[in-house]
Amino acid sequence: MHELLSSRSSEHYADVLHRTVDVLAARFRDTDRVFSGASREQLQALVDDVDLDGRPLGTDDALREVDELFVEHAVWFHHPDYAAHLNCPVAVPAVAAEAVLAAVNPSVDTYDQSTVGTLMERALVAWTARRIGFPHGDGIFTSGGTQSNLQALLLAREAALAGTTDRDGAMRRLVVLTTASSHFSVQKSALLLGLAADAVVPVPTDALGRMRADALAGALGAVAAVGRVPMVVVATAGTTDRGCLDPLAAIADACDAAGVWLHVDAAYGCGLLVSPTRRHLLDGIERARSVTVDFHKSFFQPVSSSALVVREPQDLQPVAWHADYLNPEDSDEPNQVDKSLQTTRRFDALKLWTTLRALGADRVGELFDDVLDLAARAEELVRDDDDLVLVGGTQLSTVLFRYQPVGLSDEHADRVVPLVRRVLLESGRAVVAKTVVDGRPCLKLTLLNPGSTVDDVARVLGLVRDAAAALVEGDDLADRGAEADEVAAVAAVAGAVAR
Numbered sequence: 001m002h003e004l005l006s007s008r009s010s011e012h013y014a015d016v017l018h019r020t021v022d023v024l025a026a027r028f029r030d031t032d033r034v035f036s037g038a039s040r041e042q043l044q045a046l047v048d049d050v051d052l053d054g055r056p057l058g059t060d061d062a063l064r065e066v067d068e069l070f071v072e073h074a075v076w077f078h079h080p081d082y083a084a085h086l087n088c089p090v091a092v093p094a095v096a097a098e099a100v101l102a103a104v105n106p107s108v109d110t111y112d113q114s115t116v117g118t119l120m121e122r123a124l125v126a127w128t129a130r131r132i133g134f135p136h137g138d139g140i141f142t143s144g145g146t147q148s149n150l151q152a153l154l155l156a157r158e159a160a161l162a163g164t165t166d167r168d169g170a171m172r173r174l175v176v177l178t179t180a181s182s183h184f185s186v187q188k189s190a191l192l193l194g195l196a197a198d199a200v201v202p203v204p205t206d207a208l209g210r211m212r213a214d215a216l217a218g219a220l221g222a223v224a225a226v227g228r229v230p231m232v233v234v235a236t237a238g239t240t241d242r243g244c245l246d247p248l249a250a251i252a253d254a255c256d257a258a259g260v261w262l263h264v265d266a267a268y269g270c271g272l273l274v275s276p277t278r279r280h281l282l283d284g285i286e287r288a289r290s291v292t293v294d295f296h297k298s299f300f301q302p303v304s305s306s307a308l309v310v311r312e313p314q315d316l317q318p319v320a321w322h323a324d325y326l327n328p329e330d331s332d333e334p335n336q337v338d339k340s341l342q343t344t345r346r347f348d349a350l351k352l353w354t355t356l357r358a359l360g361a362d363r364v365g366e367l368f369d370d371v372l373d374l375a376a377r378a379e380e381l382v383r384d385d386d387d388l389v390l391v392g393g394t395q396l397s398t399v400l401f402r403y404q405p406v407g408l409s410d411e412h413a414d415r416v417v418p419l420v421r422r423v424l425l426e427s428g429r430a431v432v433a434k435t436v437v438d439g440r441p442c443l444k445l446t447l448l449n450p451g452s453t454v455d456d457v458a459r460v461l462g463l464v465r466d467a468a469a470a471l472v473e474g475d476d477l478a479d480r481g482a483e484a485d486e487v488a489a490v491a492a493v494a495g496a497v498a499r
């Protein structure tokens, strides 16, 4: 039996993997565009062409198809013209560790499925907890910040309901306080956890979208005054759009005074835990009761790699369920499934483990520092550009801006801004993001590539300017609205930008 990885197929495995890596390495060496620029219609046709019930191709041809279909049209997050979302280039030792994981294929649910892997994950969670400032903290690796936030809110809900006799009645009164800038997974978690439809209460923010601690104190009082119960305050250490941090220490003061669970969502800002120069931005995080960290954002780890960390180990208790076939109540083995929402679970910790052993935490922090420095320079470029207007200002590495040369109306600029993103994607020349801030659409660069230079950012901004100018000039969008016209305009300008 050759198909499955075993002692008998080890040479075949080595041969297939070596050749696969060689083909990929050539792609990394030779690909000079962030995206092929293929249209969705073209990509759909390529997918539709494949008959999943057709004659099997054999491993070599199947992998050739993967290379031509998927790798050829993948978005290259490590390319300097990629500046859209919170995706980082990945550390090479972590990629190697991912290959180890894929082959050994452990599951870190019970000790007897993972043995030393469980002990390594626990050591890495303890390391992360110490970096946060939880000397005896605990936690678990998760699939991402969304799952980490869900679990944090579940634990906070159970803490709030502890000892109640009327669970349903108590649940209807629970409230989650957070800002409009927090991640949407907070709202989604509230829904999944069965909280009331109006459970998420927005706390007022400052001009950069950061929670106002004085307003939080007021909101906590107002919630209690109407007979509702604050279940958790979710502070964000690195908002997804603006890259800003809520004032953690002042928020912790308000939470302590009211006896409320503080969850810090540091999915984006967790890289500051290892920053040689900016760790102080997280001051106060050690007063949280739970923290979300996304290593796949600011620790240069491959997707997925995230963790939920708690200050008090017993806070994880509510997710422990016992099954005779897996983790019986009387088991004296360390079963990670007792701390997780998942059962079968990837040993993602191995990737960060390998990275820390290979590069060291300081080096990872320096790389994150580099992108924060780059963002500061990028903001200067936007400020100095007559056609671009900086929106807000970042504490991490996002740059928000609008294309708005003198003479272009707000409404016209509103229509052009989102089209620019599509033009650049379809041209294959650059990938930027768009969002809405204070009701107005704007473009967003998320800089997470320490290899990118100021010149790279300037080139992307130049492409934005060219695309926007061509959109404004090529057709007076102010007079048009029809989607078909927009699609045609985008395609025409994308064609021009691609050249």
Ligand SMILES: *Cc1c(COP(=O)(O)O)cnc(C)c1O
Pocket: 086, 143, 144, 145, 146, 147, 149, 182, 183, 185, 236, 238, 239, 240, 265, 266, 267, 268, 294, 306
């Ligand atoms: C990205 C992000 C999340 C969600 O994390 P995933 O890993 O994408 O699930 C949560 N919170 C913040 C602040 C984020 O930026």
